[in-house]
Amino acid sequence: MAKTLFDKVWDSHVVRQVKDGPDVFFIDRHFIHEVTSPVAFLGLESRGNSVVYPARTFATADHNTPTINQHLPVADPLSANQLDALEKNAAKHGISHWGLGDINNGIVHVVGPENGITLPGATIVCGDSHTSTHGAFGAIAFGIGTSEVEMVLSTQCIMQPKPKKMRINVNGKLGLGVTPKDVALYIISKQTTSGATGFFVEYAGDVFEDMTMEGRMTVCNLSIEMGARGGMIAPDEKTFEYIKGRSQTPKGADWDKAMKYWETLSTDEGAEFDVEFNYEASDIEPMITYGTNPGMGMGVTKSIPLAENVEGGVDTYKKSLGYMSFSEGDAMIGKEIDFVFLGSCTNGRIEDFRAFCSIVEGRQKADNVTAWLVPGSHKVVDQIKAEGLDKIIDAAGFVLREPGCSACLAMNDDKIPSGKLSVSTSNRNFEGRQGPGSRTLLASPLVAAASAVEGKVTDPRTLLTA
Numbered sequence: 001m002a003k004t005l006f007d008k009v010w011d012s013h014v015v016r017q018v019k020d021g022p023d024v025f026f027i028d029r030h031f032i033h034e035v036t037s038p039v040a041f042l043g044l045e046s047r048g049n050s051v052v053y054p055a056r057t058f059a060t061a062d063h064n065t066p067t068i069n070q071h072l073p074v075a076d077p078l079s080a081n082q083l084d085a086l087e088k089n090a091a092k093h094g095i096s097h098w099g100l101g102d103i104n105n106g107i108v109h110v111v112g113p114e115n116g117i118t119l120p121g122a123t124i125v126c127g128d129s130h131t132s133t134h135g136a137f138g139a140i141a142f143g144i145g146t147s148e149v150e151m152v153l154s155t156q157c158i159m160q161p162k163p164k165k166m167r168i169n170v171n172g173k174l175g176l177g178v179t180p181k182d183v184a185l186y187i188i189s190k191q192t193t194s195g196a197t198g199f200f201v202e203y204a205g206d207v208f209e210d211m212t213m214e215g216r217m218t219v220c221n222l223s224i225e226m227g228a229r230g231g232m233i234a235p236d237e238k239t240f241e242y243i244k245g246r247s248q249t250p251k252g253a254d255w256d257k258a259m260k261y262w263e264t265l266s267t268d269e270g271a272e273f274d275v276e277f278n279y280e281a282s283d284i285e286p287m288i289t290y291g292t293n294p295g296m297g298m299g300v301t302k303s304i305p306l307a308e309n310v311e312g313g314v315d316t317y318k319k320s321l322g323y324m325s326f327s328e329g330d331a332m333i334g335k336e337i338d339f340v341f342l343g344s345c346t347n348g349r350i351e352d353f354r355a356f357c358s359i360v361e362g363r364q365k366a367d368n369v370t371a372w373l374v375p376g377s378h379k380v381v382d383q384i385k386a387e388g389l390d391k392i393i394d395a396a397g398f399v400l401r402e403p404g405c406s407a408c409l410a411m412n413d414d415k416i417p418s419g420k421l422s423v424s425t426s427n428r429n430f431e432g433r434q435g436p437g438s439r440t441l442l443a444s445p446l447v448a449a450a451s452a453v454e455g456k457v458t459d460p461r462t463l464l465t466a
Ligand SMILES: CC(C)[C@H](C(=O)O)[C@@H](O)C(=O)O
Pocket: 035, 036, 063, 127, 128, 129, 130, 143, 409
């Protein structure tokens, strides 16, 4: 029977099928970070259990880490405690741990792929919703809760009902200044934040085939923002090229063996999806959000929709615009901004820094803008320096910070002050997400760069030459 990519990976990991119940499902790779793992370890120990496969478990510190002076002790006691707990738990259970200052340290969804831990056909979980990122490699990757983290630590399995299958096809060629982030924000604006609830999404079509691995990660990362359990893209030559030779990828004969399996990982002709959507690349422009959920997005040149034209609750819509201090019908272009954040597991990779630099090169940061440029990992920092992008960043009046989640969710000191308006390359624009009272506009690194140099929301196409 013709199978989807998702079915192939899922079915090969079912340890036991429970009649009318969830499948018992084997997990190849388990990432842990300091926020959702300490309680899981407490539970594990209180039950007298141990970590069954320490070598399949990988710890990195990211959410609570400062992005300046990482060589100094962490000042915030809550953050210091969590980081300490992660380090101790990892040491006690023989788990590899990339703490502050470690060359491999960075945001969990950046360092996994970077180190070849994320592989095609693998099942990957983490106590973190944006685990969907790893689906870019043709893996089934999804976020789990703290009690499931404990379950995976002690059994390397979880119980999961099989999600329904959705395929999203985007065909054609993307226009100038339109990036993977825009493709994702466009899809979410069409699907809304709940459109893909209960589904696992496969992305297919020219646009994803043409995308780099970084771009595919950006798209899969954002799957969760339309309610999907996860998103995935069939591995191809680009995928294999990306992972080849990384520290933890199979080598020699193991590589050849793995390739034989990986090459089977695509959806068979005639395989069925529960639902399928088709979009056109030419309909997508650089996007920006104007509200307090990632579904409230539109082309940057458009005006904020009138409440009467919006499906769903008018009151919630008006409340959202009220929080943003925006009005129906407002244009977004030209709105004065206060902050720019380049980073996160959505857009904190080398390609995002290249895109940002392509606009700020030879220009200057606007005086009214405070900008935080936070690479997703130390390896991204190294590459930025190797490519000389740090010089461009410096010359344009920006400062490069040290890696971590940073202002994506402001669990460290990088908090956008109340009322301030930020253009952010991250993934969530919820009320207070970047600091209490902060107001967030989600956008691509190109829109962020253009807005940072102009001091107001700017269409990057006006600063780019074809
Ligand atoms: C802290 C963590 C549990 C959370 C998540 O699950 O996504 C965070 O990474 C986020 O982006 O909001």
